[in-house]
Each structure stands twice: as structure tokens, then as C-alpha cells.
Amino acid sequence: MRLTGTPSWLNIRRGRSSEAGDDRTLQRGPAPGQIWAIGGGKGGIGKSFLVANLGAVAASLGRRVILIDVDLGAANLHTCLGVRGGTRVNLSDYLEDRVPDLEKAAIQTPIPGLRLILGALGHIGARETTRAQRSELLRAVRALPADLVILDLAAGTERATLDFFLVSDCSLVVTTPEPTAIENAYGFLRASYYRRLGQALGNSGARDLLRVAMDQRNERGIRTPSDLLDEVERLDPREAQGFRRVLQEFRPRLILNQVRSPEEVKMGFSIRSVCRKYFGIDVEYVGYVNFDNAVWRSVKERRPLVLGYPQSDGALYIRRIAKKILEG
Numbered sequence: 156m157r158l159t160g161t162p163s164w165l166n167i168r169r170g171r172s173s174e175a176g177d178d179r180t181l182q183r184g185p186a187p188g189q190i191w192a193i194g195g196g197k198g199g200i201g202k203s204f205l206v207a208n209l210g211a212v213a214a215s216l217g218r219r220v221i222l223i224d225v226d227l228g229a230a231n232l233h234t235c236l237g238v239r240g241g242t243r244v245n246l247s248d249y250l251e252d253r254v255p256d257l258e259k260a261a262i263q264t265p266i267p268g269l270r271l272i273l274g275a276l277g278h279i280g281a282r283e284t285t286r287a288q289r290s291e292l293l294r295a296v297r298a299l300p301a302d303l304v305i306l307d308l309a310a311g312t313e314r315a316t317l318d319f320f321l322v323s324d325c326s327l328v329v330t331t332p333e334p335t336a337i338e339n340a341y342g343f344l345r346a347s348y349y350r351r352l353g354q355a356l357g358n359s360g361a362r363d364l365l366r367v368a369m370d371q372r373n374e375r376g377i378r379t380p381s382d383l384l385d386e387v388e389r390l391d392p393r394e395a396q397g398f399r400r401v402l403q404e405f406r407p408r409l410i411l412n413q414v415r416s417p418e419e420v421k422m423g424f425s426i427r428s429v430c431r432k433y434f435g436i437d438v439e440y441v442g443y444v445n446f447d448n449a450v451w452r453s454v455k456e457r458r459p460l461v462l463g464y465p466q467s468d469g470a471l472y473i474r475r476i477a478k479k480i481l482e483g
């Protein structure tokens with residue numbers, strides 16, 4: 156992203172981009188904006204709702220924001236923003252070379268400062284992207300003229316979804332307090348982490364170990380990243396160093412959505428402890444959003460909660476989370 160007069164709030168981390176092959180744009184020109192990605196494994200937990208609202212808060216603070224619906228199978232972010240999808244230009248036009256420049260696919264929303272790249276609507280099979288398409292898309296996302304790009308990820312742990320999550324400056328995992336959602340959030344974190352390791356490990360023996368570890372019932376008894384680290388250490392101490400670096404750098408952030416009680420608020424801290432104990436991953440709990448009836452009203456009215464119901468508790472919590480992340 157080419158910015159003139161990059162605002163001081165930008166605290167850009169770009170460490171992982173080179174593995175994804177998208178670092179060419181980063182190495183020239185002024186500093187780019189931030190990329191956030193919101194994932195979580197499960198459907199219907201509020202990913203798109205949060206993308207729309209965090210984007211609206213950032214835009215209201217004067218940032219130039221572009222939201223991208225990278226849910227290639229079931230795009231619906233536009234509905235949260237009051238934008239009609241229909242036949243308008245969308246991400247598949249870019250992926251299939253009908254639009255040469257990704258920025259040309261960014262349409263204005265009714266919210267000043269907030270643009271949207273629609274997901275691939277009405278494209279059966281559009282979910283399958285090639286590796287080349289993905290890396291080209293990531294490069295193009297980095298080059299967008301915006302202060303902040305937020306990616307709305309699909310449910311599940313497809314490679315494309317994990318890559319978008321991993322390449323972002325701020326990787327946000329959303330869950331609700333329900334056991335099913337939490338289970339999927341752990342699965343999502345685990346899959347992202349192993350994918351990141353796979354990108355980092357060079358030694359083929361270490362990669363074989365990683366493949367074994369990915370099956371949680373494996374016969375070698377590798378159950379956690381720390382078990383895997385011990386095995387890699389025995390095999391190749393230099394690879395183990397790279398492994399430790401990945402462990403340290405992998406810092407996803409957690410948002411708990413739809414909480415209904417103080418006990419549920421605390422679940423964010425429990426998830427953080429479990430991730431540290433069993434995965435060795437440091438997850439930052441950036442905040443929670445209460446279950447709020449104003450949310451479904453705002454979705455029905457196709458207007459972000461923070462604009463339609465700015466005094467609601469949900470809006471308050473979202474503004475708090477947005478500011479926390481923006482201020483680093």
C-alpha cells in the first residue's frame with residue numbers, strides 16, 4: 156500500500172510475508188498499511204459482523220479502510236454493510252483476470268472512508284484457488300492504497316483461509332463461549348500453527364515429523380508442539396531453532412463474541428491458558444462482545460451496529476477492541 160504521510164499509529168509488522176512470496180511490494184515505496192484477518196473455524200459466530208463493525212470504527216477514526224470478503228464459497232459481508240451484491244464487480248473478477256487491478260474491485264459502501272471488495276458471488280467451485288492465485292492476491296492486498304485492510308475469512312481450515320490468516324499483521328480468532336465454537340477455534344489455531352511450521356521447516360525429516368504430528372492420534376505419541384519440538388531437536392538442532400522462532404512469532408489474538416455472563420468473559424483467559432499449556436502458543440485476549448439484541452437488528456437493517464446503535468453495549472465493546480488493536 157503506498158501511503159503518503161503514514162500516520163504514526165501504524166505499527167507495522169511484516170515478518171512473515173516473505174514465506175508467502177508477497178514481499179516484493181513491501182520492499183519498495185513508503186510503508187504499507189496494516190492487514191487484519193478475522194477467522195475462527197466455525198460458521199455463524201460473528202466474523203463478518205465484527206469485520207464490518209471494526210472497519211466502520213476505523214473509518215470513523217479517519218482511516219482509509221478496505222474490507223475484503225475472502226469467503227469464496229459463501230460471501231455475505233456486503234449484507235452487513237448495506238451493499239447489494241448482485242452483478243457488481245467482485246473478487247472472482249480479479250482472480251479470473253477480468254479486473255487487472257485489485258483496487259478496481261473495491262466499491263464504495265454507504266460509510267465514508269470504507270470500501271469493500273465483494274466475495275466471489277454465485278461462483279460454484281470458486282472456493283478452490285491455486286497457490287499462484289493466492290500468492291498473487293496476497294501481493295495485491297499488500298499493495299492496496301489503504302491504511303487498513305480487513306479480511307473476512309471463511310469458516311473451516313482450508314489452506315487459503317490459513318494462509319490469509321498467517322500473512323496478516325493482526326490475526327484475530329473469534330469464538331463464542333459455546334463448546335462447539337471453542338473446539339473449532341482450537342482446531343483453527345492448531346491448523347494455522349502447523350501450516351506456519353510447515354512453511355518454516357526446511358529439513359525433510361522434520362517435515363515428515365510434522366506430518367506425523369498433524370494426526371493427533373499418531374503412534375509416536377506426539378501430542379503437542381512441545382513434543383514435536385523435542386523430536387525435531389533430536390533430529391536436527393538447527394531446525395529446532397527455526398521451530399522455536401515460529402513459536403515465539405505466532406501471536407494470534409482472541410475475541411470472544413456473544414458472551415452473556417461474567418463467567419463467559421473469563422473463558423477468554425482459560426482459552427489463553429490452554430493454548431499456552433498444550434500448544435505453547437501465546438494468544439492475546441483482546442476483548443469480548445456481549446450478546447446483544449441490537450446486533451441482529453443492525454444486521455436486519457444492514458447497517459453496522461456501531462453506526463445504527465452507537466450507544467449499545469455491543470458497540471461500546473467493539474470500539475474498545477478496535478482502539479486497542481489500532482493503538483497497538
Ligand SMILES: Nc1ncnc2c1ncn2[C@@H]1O[C@H](COP(=O)(O)OP(=O)(O)OP(=O)(O)O)[C@@H](O)[C@H]1O
Pocket residue numbers: 197198199200201202203204205226229231309310412413414444445446447448450451454469
Ligand atoms: N454479539 C452478538 N449478539 C447477538 N447476535 C450476534 C452477535 N454476533 C453475531 N450475532 C448474530 O450471528 C449472526 C451470524 O454472524 P456472522 O454472519 O457475522 O457470522 P460468521 O462467523 O461470519 O458466519 P459465516 O462463517 O457463515 O460467514 C449475525 O447475523 C447476528 O445475527
Ligand SMILES: [Mg+2]
Pocket residue numbers: 202203204226231232307
Ligand atoms: Mg461471514
